[in-house]
Amino acid sequence: MKKLINTPDGVLADSLAGYAAAHPEVRVDPENRIVYRATPKEAGKVAVLSGGGSGHEPLHGGYVGLGMLDAAVAGEVFTSPTPDQVQEATKTVDTGAGVLHIVKNYTGDVMNFDMASELAAAESGVQVETVVVADDVAVQDSLYTAGRRGVGTTVLLEKIVGAAAEEGRDLASVAALAHRVNEAGRSMGMALTSCTVPAAGKPTFDLPDDQMEIGIGIHGEPGRHRQALAPASDIAQLLVEPILADLDFTGAPVIAMLNGMGGSPLIELYLMYGEVAKLLEAAGVTVARPLVGNYITSLDMAGCSLTLLRADDEILRLWDAPVVTPGLRWGA
Amino acid sequence: MKKLINTPDGVLADSLAGYAAAHPEVRVDPENRIVYRATPKEAGKVAVLSGGGSGHEPLHGGYVGLGMLDAAVAGEVFTSPTPDQVQEATKTVDTGAGVLHIVKNYTGDVMNFDMASELAAAESGVQVETVVVADDVAVQDSLYTAGRRGVGTTVLLEKIVGAAAEEGRDLASVAALAHRVNEAGRSMGMALTSCTVPAAGKPTFDLPDDQMEIGIGIHGEPGRHRQALAPASDIAQLLVEPILADLDFTGAPVIAMLNGMGGSPLIELYLMYGEVAKLLEAAGVTVARPLVGNYITSLDMAGCSLTLLRADDEILRLWDAPVVTPGLRWGA
Amino acid sequence: MADVSLDLLTEWLRRFQSLVADNRVYLTELDSAIGDADHGANMDRGMAAVVAKLQEAPPTAVDDLFKRAGMTLVSTVGGASGPLYGTFFLRLGTSLGAESSVTAEALGAGLRAGLEGVLQRGKAEAGDKTMYDALAPALDAFDGVAAGGGTAAQAAHAAFEAAVAGRDATEPLVARKGRASYLGERSAGHLDPGATSTALLFQALDETLAGSAAAE
Amino acid sequence: MADVSLDLLTEWLRRFQSLVADNRVYLTELDSAIGDADHGANMDRGMAAVVAKLQEAPPTAVDDLFKRAGMTLVSTVGGASGPLYGTFFLRLGTSLGAESSVTAEALGAGLRAGLEGVLQRGKAEAGDKTMYDALAPALDAFDGVAAGGGTAAQAAHAAFEAAVAGRDATEPLVARKGRASYLGERSAGHLDPGATSTALLFQALDETLAGSAAAE
Ligand SMILES: Nc1ncnc2c1ncn2[C@@H]1O[C@H](COP(=O)(O)OP(=O)(O)O)[C@@H](O)[C@H]1O
Ligand SMILES: Nc1ncnc2c1ncn2[C@@H]1O[C@H](COP(=O)(O)OP(=O)(O)O)[C@@H](O)[C@H]1O
């Protein structure tokens, strides 16, 4: 395993220490592994909180700041944070207007956040609403399964909902918007290589030099199927088709994110976006806001994912609103 | 070779096409492989131009925009652009106040840019000044060699000089500032893995699983020496020490960039920055502005580099000035 | 028939911790195949914390033992296994009194309360390829022996064997819960990591009680 | 003693192109060891463009042939080899007239003008481990044979042998110019890629002229 780390077990603590040193505009609670805004939001505004396993940077810590999150709670690599951590962050960011929890749909995340909101309501009376992001079309959705994974839409949702909270909307309205965004987003991912979890010390799966995995998530879990390595134009098709088959993206402005998994360089991500853009245009989909880069990663995995969000004027306005975070910044 | 590409020879053209699709705020000339601002600078202001081989994204195309570059000229992967391309860009961006060429110190880059400024002066009378960035302390500097490589300081210089040009300073003053910044910057890099040049199809060098390269540049060239893989704290020392030995960084505000080589995820880069920050503090160096991320990369290489710039109030003010580019953005 | 003492129950958790530590790499390998390669690290981190907590202050009674173990797991593990194992031990503790020993029947009832907690949190059903598939048969076996007048040690041994059989039966299953469910058909052909750690839990109970006073 | 015709000189460049194409991978491998793994791709891209240009419109005279080749290399290669090989051919073309053939002496003088251009651009010295280390001895050998009354073919053969020897002599050298210089001592033990492509240039000239009218 080749990584810029000290010890496998110290990765999270050491990385958070570096994050704190690099970004005076956030405040890191090293004990509870929580990233807060250095300057808290004004009283009376809904607080927006997210969290999950680490290894997806800049998600979530990189999205703490004006116009996006108030706090991000970090679990161990690929492991949801605990209820205690989430509860601590929830109590701290509440200004009286309640807290929105943005949770990616994984059994562990959902259970830990559920326990946290039970605790928060019982012990401190904080009002909590939760949106569970579930947008991965690689996963079949059914009543009898864990449902779709939460992937790329999380980034877009944190931005849009963060802007709404900044405007001073109430908790019910912010939560309703969150659900609306979740329902309008779809993602699909692929990998050229496996990632390596530090504590595991070797790649999660073996992938021959001439094969790729289609339908991967962001935790190094193998995908839905494996197939021969293909040109970028074919890969674009494998990402675009299942998304368009799942939801109609025509007739509305679309936010499109071509996301890198952590080990693929920008030159390749732009190239992939070019292929995707061609297919979307041919399918009559209008990309109003493109976003290309590493936004929700899977450690050092090479590969990419595509997220499309069917937007409207309100969502676009919130998307364009100022955001000042280490991971996403514009308008201020 | 596992890459998100169509064909090895088409990488640059395809990636530029995607870049153009993703960023309506820039204009791409696909034939000459030049990235321009979509809205050119006001007449009478000095234009700032850079360029070089591709594979270092976001450098240079990602730094085109308000407060930074007016144009970036892209060569093939790791190959300087040609004089024709540079001359074309130079003529296009000149508003009458002259053009600053920011060139990284490599034999090929220097020769091609030299030929371009000869052509530009002869054929179109454009006034050109050139700064050759040479900041890599891994390379011994001497009259009889090609001199130090230009690496990380290039990013900082493009930002600072771009802000000065935006203020309306004249060419001589902008060029003088560029030389001053170049003399105040030092970098040192290391690699955990080699990169793979698409046209070569396999890693440039073989690096055993338990070894790392110290003193690498940004073109996949092997480093000054190879040694056993070490913890991040030791690696930080290998980067910090030669830089501090080369220039005194105490008693002035310092801009510090911990840069990823393209294949190392953010969680590791922050961790490395934490180690570096500890060493700098112990050495009495005051980091006024930290920057952590992938800013000048080497395709898919895993590894990182450290750049320190000895700043002053003027340089800090220019650093903080608004910048609106795909790769670096704040203040607007 | 001797009751199971607080010391033995504490020893059970210690032994579980050491089995988990020994199998850390194996559990993570199982989780690499159909999950996210952290089940070994998660369980090891959690049980190490439990043992450390018990070291700090010895448990005062059987309910205290399991409640503290459960709370420690909830607050140190995260992931799916943290709330599931945590709730399991919390409910087990809650169902017991502030006693210094338990009967085989009471232990069986407590374990079942734990199972109910797991079901409430995770909503797994038989055959979903989760820890439930080892836990449920283990408890059935335990209760069967205890109800027939067997010792706690005999019940634990039967539970261990049933847990192993349950664990092995997860191999051909297509997962419907947890991360493995994302793999669809590709999840078949692999043991479930959580069912495997659950088998270790009953191996630890079996080994602890065998040859102890509770075996009389 | 027959002059070297425009056709033969055009054939020289064609043959160089095909040798470069055949050795593309090899040249890139050499550049991987001590450079940035692109010399094969660079030379191949450039010479393919030269041949395409000549295909579009056949050269009208020897100066036109080499000037166009040089300009095409400058505008399609980039890197270090673009300006160096480009300048080499540009100067060679400039030193010749609008003739349809050249004498061995004139060709030698033209090649030397090319060498001067390379020196002016690159400022390399003997032993810096660059293409200069193959080019300079090749020209010395060419001039020696031509001055002694040898045919152009004989001169080209001697030049080829000297270029090969010069190329081989770069192996133990520590580079002082170009990217290889960054490696310091580690650059020793490898052939210089540019010296290797320069040897191909003279191999092409040798093969073109051997058995031609210019050999008479
Ligand atoms: N809904 C559920 N009900 C019961 N057990 C579950 C459920 N979801 C997951 N599990 C168990 O959790 C195990 C995985 O635990 P672990 O790897 O520690 O957490 P995570 O899946 O969050 O990475 C699975 O092997 C499975 O036995
Ligand atoms: N200053 C110089 N003078 C002469 N030849 C040089 C000089 N610098 C580099 N070269 C030649 O250029 C070759 C490398 O060419 P190439 O790989 O195409 O360009 P780059 O180094 O820009 O990647 C070297 O092997 C060397 O022979």
Ligand SMILES: [Mg+2]
């Ligand atoms: Mg996990």
Ligand SMILES: [Mg+2]
């Ligand atoms: Mg090159």
Ligand SMILES: [Mg+2]
């Ligand atoms: Mg897991």
Ligand SMILES: [Mg+2]
């Ligand atoms: Mg090269």
